[in-house]
Amino acid sequence: MVNVNFNMVNDQLQIDLVALPSGCREVMVNLPNGQHLTYQFDDVVVKGRRISIEEFRQMVEEFVDYLDINESRAENTLKGYRKRLGQFIEWLKRNEANPAEVRVWVAYYASLKRRQLSVYTCKGHYHILNRYGKWLEEKRCLPVNPMREVEPPVLPKERLPKAIYQEHIAAMLREAKTVRDRAILLFFRDTGCRAAEALSLTWGDVNLEEGKARVVGKGNKERWLYFKGVTRRALERYRETVSHKKSDPVWWSNQKGGGALTYDGLYKLFQRLAERVDVGDGNFNPHAWRHAFGRDTTRAGIPTAQLQELLGHTSIEVTKVYATFNDTELQEAHDRYSPVEDDLLALVSE
Template sequence: MNTAGEHMISEIVGYISELVPIHVDKTKTELSSIMTKYHVTKVENEDVHPDLTEKIQLFLSSKRLEGLAERTLDGYAMELRIFADHVKKKADNITSADIRVFLGNFPNLKMSTVGKKLFALKSFFGWLAGEELIKRDPTAKLKPPKTEKRLPKALTIEELELLRESCKTVRERAFIEVFYATGCRLSEIQKLNVSDINFQSMSCKVIGKGNKEREVYLSFKALFHLKKYLQSRNDDCEALFVTQRKPYRRLTGRGIQREVKNISRNCGLEDKVHVHVLRHTFATLTLNQGADIVAIQEILGHSDPSTTQRYARITEERKREQHKKYLVL
């Protein structure tokens, strides 16, 4: 028997002997004969508890089978790994107090970031409790921290035009037009192939969050510049957007972000523009022009209408216009 097993037997016998009178040596001998069938490993205080590690892996595997995006899974894995490094306990022994203390270790983080950490923990422990792998959910009574409700940033029509005029290549212009016209997320555009584009209907189907497919649409301007870009290529790569140098291959998400950042730098909007801003701009400008919010929700791929509602902030000029148009005199 290994040393860890011997230590465990000594601790068990010592504990029992304090409760009831026993023959210590005889009890140790009998327990030793039982323990020879098992391999015991002592969990050191500085080590992550193997039970917690195992349950994190089970959780991630289950969520992967449910179709969660790899980016979401990576986020869960990172947050749960940080938590496990701080709270070295069995999952069933973790309390609400443990989680509060853990979240309190990040005083310099924004409340929104702390909220993301709590969201990951709520997902994890909620799943464990639902699967009956723990007796209770220690996060059940923990409320997300209050955060500032800021409106999503969007470009004005003038800034959008400035961004367009700053494009120096047909590929750069295609980036801007396709992102703005479709309102797609970066990952959705990055995964598109040329064959996904229906040039007749000016549309394409993308795979969004939760592995859900939806149809999005191209404007005449987007289609025009996309065709110019595709005609300029002399490769046989299936991806819609590819690298500029050989060997031609699908452009990564980081590569697309870098391209858009270069365009914004050309017109002095570097601090304001990133890929997601074009999605915000699509939503804000279309809703300000009177688009049906349910239709925009479908195009954006929002499962919750309140997410789309955040963009429905009309300008002072439009409010004045609507007042004049609909006020009954």
């Protein structure tokens, strides 16, 4: 094993890749915060062919196109991949590094871990790098996935998703003055859908009479969203104000020129309403409403397996996070269900 030296340049961790001795298969990076990053690699990858930055950039675009066409990833997911892999490319340019070498990927990931990023942000970077590395291996652009031996960050076991509070939901609904805005808020509150799912809806997907809408979620999985009478009536009122052929989008932009509502437009709508009612914790976006749906239906007693289906989670472990309760909630539950009651004590004292 070789201990690798590094320099700090503009808060970036830079490792001397050229200084590694021939035949080196394991390196340890000693980080200033006391942590260590150890990695083992194969000579075949270290001595791989040279890939130019421009060639690597084209590979990234081909990879993102693959995710779009073959895996039907959401627009925001594709933007996230482009952004983070673009950051990798910029790092490669600054360091004049060869992306065909495993140690280059390790050095970049080490630089991310050195920065003051949350464990969830590091996890996001790791996931994208690992997914891209697997794709490069499958396409035979690289002999192996450079991230195959890198351990992902360990996330906390319990983390309750950030969700908007009920009083803020009510306040934002009161502030929604147009039939469109009110219909949007009620739809998110009643269905717990993802933003991308809502924005992809056409009127042909919506059955107002039965109170349900068909969406295609993550992994190209189709499912039904369900909504109650108050949401159905709001949708009916909104429907009368827009073009509603089966192929028309459900949600239209209010901007000049019209067209389908975009994610930026949706986010700004939630942001504008939240600012008017002073939602100070920042948990106002569409995904915070999805988390609120999961939280509140769980507390109302919905079976976890049913909530999993409604939210479109592949794994029930993801859904179980909504069953995380704080101390006050647990104490209230104990007070309600504890088998030790006053009449039991009366029997004991007899």
